[in-house]
Amino acid sequence: MGTPHRGHVRGCLLLLVACSCMPLGGAPAPADGGLVGSAGAGPTVQVGVATPVLPLDHPPVVDPLAGTASAAARRLSVAQLKNSLPVVLRGHAWKVGNADGFDARAGTLGVPDYVSSVEENLESTPLYLKFMADMARDACNRAVTADAVQADPTQRAVLRFVEPLDTPTGSRAKVEENLRYLRLSFLGLRSEGTDDPALAQLRGLFEQAVAAAAGGNVPGRAHVLEGWRTVCVALLTSPEFHLY
Amino acid sequence: MAPCSRRRFLEIAGLAGGGLLLRPAWVKEAWAQQAPAEPRFLLMVYFSGGWDQLLALDPRDATLPAHQYVAGKVPTAGVYPAYDEAAVRDSAVAAVMQSTAGKGVQAAGGLTFGPAVTQSLLAHAADLSLVRGMMMDTLTHEVGRRYLLTGKFPRGLAASGSSLNTVVAAQSQSVLDLPNLVVNVEAYNADYPAFASPIFVRSATDIRAVLNPQSTTALKGSSEAVLEVYENGPERCGEAELDGEGLAAAFRDSRAQARKITNSAAGALFQFANPPPNTDVAELFTAFNLDPAKELNGMKARAALAAQALTRGISQAVSVTLADGLDDHFDLPGQHAASLSPGFHALGLLISYLKSKQVGTTGKSFWDCTTLFAFSEFSRTPLLNARDGRDHHLTGSCLVAGPGLKRGKVFGASTATGGMQVSNVDLATGLPVSTGGVSIRPCDVHATLLQSMGMDAAHLSNQSPRLLSGLLK
Numbered sequence: 001m002g003t004p005h006r007g008h009v010r011g012c013l014l015l016l017v018a019c020s021c022m023p024l025g026g027a028p029a030p031a032d033g034g035l036v037g038s039a040g041a042g043p044t045v046q047v048g049v050a051t052p053v054l055p056l057d058h059p060p061v062v063d064p065l066a067g068t069a070s071a072a073a074r075r076l077s078v079a080q081l082k083n084s085l086p087v088v089l090r091g092h093a094w095k096v097g098n099a100d101g102f103d104a105r106a107g108t109l110g111v112p113d114y115v116s117s118v119e120e121n122l123e124s125t126p127l128y129l130k131f132m133a134d135m136a137r138d139a140c141n142r143a144v145t146a147d148a149v150q151a152d153p154t155q156r157a158v159l160r161f162v163e164p165l166d167t168p169t170g171s172r173a174k175v176e177e178n179l180r181y182l183r184l185s186f187l188g189l190r191s192e193g194t195d196d197p198a199l200a201q202l203r204g205l206f207e208q209a210v211a212a213a214a215g216g217n218v219p220g221r222a223h224v225l226e227g228w229r230t231v232c233v234a235l236l237t238s239p240e241f242h243l244y
Numbered sequence: 245m246a247p248c249s250r251r252r253f254l255e256i257a258g259l260a261g262g263g264l265l266l267r268p269a270w271v272k273e274a275w276a277q278q279a280p281a282e283p284r285f286l287l288m289v290y291f292s293g294g295w296d297q298l299l300a301l302d303p304r305d306a307t308l309p310a311h312q313y314v315a316g317k318v319p320t321a322g323v324y325p326a327y328d329e330a331a332v333r334d335s336a337v338a339a340v341m342q343s344t345a346g347k348g349v350q351a352a353g354g355l356t357f358g359p360a361v362t363q364s365l366l367a368h369a370a371d372l373s374l375v376r377g378m379m380m381d382t383l384t385h386e387v388g389r390r391y392l393l394t395g396k397f398p399r400g401l402a403a404s405g406s407s408l409n410t411v412v413a414a415q416s417q418s419v420l421d422l423p424n425l426v427v428n429v430e431a432y433n434a435d436y437p438a439f440a441s442p443i444f445v446r447s448a449t450d451i452r453a454v455l456n457p458q459s460t461t462a463l464k465g466s467s468e469a470v471l472e473v474y475e476n477g478p479e480r481c482g483e484a485e486l487d488g489e490g491l492a493a494a495f496r497d498s499r500a501q502a503r504k505i506t507n508s509a510a511g512a513l514f515q516f517a518n519p520p521p522n523t524d525v526a527e528l529f530t531a532f533n534l535d536p537a538k539e540l541n542g543m544k545a546r547a548a549l550a551a552q553a554l555t556r557g558i559s560q561a562v563s564v565t566l567a568d569g570l571d572d573h574f575d576l577p578g579q580h581a582a583s584l585s586p587g588f589h590a591l592g593l594l595i596s597y598l599k600s601k602q603v604g605t606t607g608k609s610f611w612d613c614t615t616l617f618a619f620s621e622f623s624r625t626p627l628l629n630a631r632d633g634r635d636h637h638l639t640g641s642c643l644v645a646g647p648g649l650k651r652g653k654v655f656g657a658s659t660a661t662g663g664m665q666v667s668n669v670d671l672a673t674g675l676p677v678s679t680g681g682v683s684i685r686p687c688d689v690h691a692t693l694l695q696s697m698g699m700d701a702a703h704l705s706n707q708s709p710r711l712l713s714g715l716l717k
Contacts, residue, residue: 073486075495096458108450123433124495125441129502130454137462189482198480205474212466230467234474237499239492240482 140232293570303358322663329577354652364592388621395690409561414440448516455511547590615646648696
């Protein structure tokens with residue numbers, strides 16, 4: 001926390017002086033309900049909704065982050081990620097061998113052991129992103145593979161509004177709806193209308209992944225599933241998933 | 245004057261949370277223009293816990309009356325080496341006491357070392373230099389450690405600035421797989437690009453996990469190619485909202501760097517197993533006299549890991565902890581040398597290995613191109629406490645070497661009397677002076693090492709570092 005501005009303290013003192021100069025029962029209140037010093041008594045301090053208190057010589061305050069939704073973004077911790085993944089992927093998690101991936105890689109990911117370290121480094125380092133790439137590929141593979149044989153779409157994590165045979169060109173509306181759902185489910189971002197650039201980028205990724213997997217042939221079930229795996233990995237390795 | 249909100253003020257002061265990878269333009273410009281032409285490697289070796297420099301880098305003659313209890317009185321020099329007490333419990337120290345006629349001081353390469361320093365390191369003494377009488381300004385483990393890692397005095401317990409290994413990896417503009425490898429020690433990247441960020445590992449197993457993708461089949465190669473194009477595409481609105489302090493941009497940089505890390509061919513170099521699975525690893529085990537049945541988690545294995553990373557084109561800078569558990573407040577003579585010696589032995593083997601390997605077609609060995617900085621967070625009191633241990637002491641020492649440094653040089657000194665206090669020295673000679681001298685600080689050592697490597701030390705400017713010019717060639 002910073003120390004109080006000297007200017008701030010000076011402003012408060014001036015305010016006290018101005019108040020002490022006010023005539024008793026005299027001056028009319030301004031329209032916005034603020035205080036007004038007595039007429040001709042020197043500088044006045046107008047305080048109100050439209051005029052927040054500032055030191056008299058303070059320049060106008062301009063917020064350089066105006067328009068930015070998140071003022072102090074930070075990265076999810078490993079514990080938050082570990083708890084989030086099964087929620088997003090309907091029970092599927094990252095596995096390394098038979099162990100939970102976050103537990104297996106805890107030391108390398110910087111989880112404090114309270115012997116040599118007591119706080120977690122929340123930087124998005126290349127090492128962290130390498131393991132998050134492993135996490136995304138493993139977890140998405142499990143989720144999509146399970147979805148492909150799950151008859152009830154409400155129980156699926158990734159193929160919520162599509163079927164494994166719904167191709168990008170043959171079922172465009174369903175693909176669009178599923179992409180909107182995934183952005184909302186994974187990232188908490190709602191895509192409104194038909195011209196959301198982020199949604200268009202994701203749609204392009206899905207189409208290109210399916211086409212690349214099909215290698216020029218008519219896309220089939222396996223190629224569509226590969227497209228959804230790719231979309232899932234893209235979402236789980238995006239800044240919007242890890243930062244808040 | 246430009247408008248300045250409290251938020252903007254905090255940004256400028258570098259105190260805003262979350263923007264840990266701020267990249268000030270002046271830093272990038274300063275170092276980017278000075279990438280050294282010759283290969284330069286950095287080896288940082290940490291001895292954890294605060295070493296007894298009497299047993300290590302700043303010994304005293306145990307036969308002098310000033311260093312002995314006479315008639316029950318405290319040694320007049322304020323120093324009690326306690327080598328005899330250590331020799332009773334440690335056969336290696338006993339052997340040194342025998343060979344030095346009870347003095348405990350080993351002379352090699354124009355330098356002197358305590359009895360815990362092993363022959364494997366003494367063999368390289370002529371290539372090393374010692375800095376003694378370094379003022380640590382702290383008796384706190386975390387503060388001392390972070391001070392020596394970054395060259396900047398920490399803010400409370402929090403490290404200030406980037407660690408030396410990060411600085412070197414960045415200024416080398418390294419394109420190696422893991423430019424900045426860190427084995428069981430802390431490291432920091434405050435304001436350098438993602439490629440120079442430390443890669444933390446605890447063992448060879450961890451390095452394989454870093455270098456190898458967990459699966460090569462989860463996504464097809466065609467999907468990976470499409471995904472990489474997507475990742476490098478224009479910033480999305482959701483990202484921009486999170487990027488007020490550069491966090492999203494740093495995330496993208498790191499994600500791109502992470503793709504380059506994965507190199508399963510390099511991973512094979514770190515298959516430390518019993519029996520060794522390939523000739524590369526077998527040769528390494530032989531060079532370090534490593535018994536894979538018992539020693540894969542020991543200090544020699546860590547040294548071997550560091551050697552492999554440096555000599556096989558994996559890393560530009562390697563930091564490694566080669567000794568643990570040195571914080572002996574109790575019964576120091578009984579255990580300290582046994583904790584210290586394996587670290588010096590591993591370091592000696594590591595130097596031997598670096599000398600045996602050539603850097604490409606340069607005709608130079610890796611040792612010829614490596615700068616060494618071996619340190620502990622502070623030293624220990626020159627007198628034993630009531631529990632036969634040694635407590636924390638402000639006067640430190642460190643071991644340095646490198647192509648830009650003089651060899652066989654002792655720079656600085658602790659006082660001969662008064663209990664090993666810091667001596668003010670002449671920076672041009674490293675000799676103690678009674679007037680006009682200055683004390684040596686970690687930032688001075690950092691600036692000198694960087695200067696010797698042809699690198700910039702502008703990031704240390706707020707510490708007002710002084711070059712130890714008497715150490716420089």
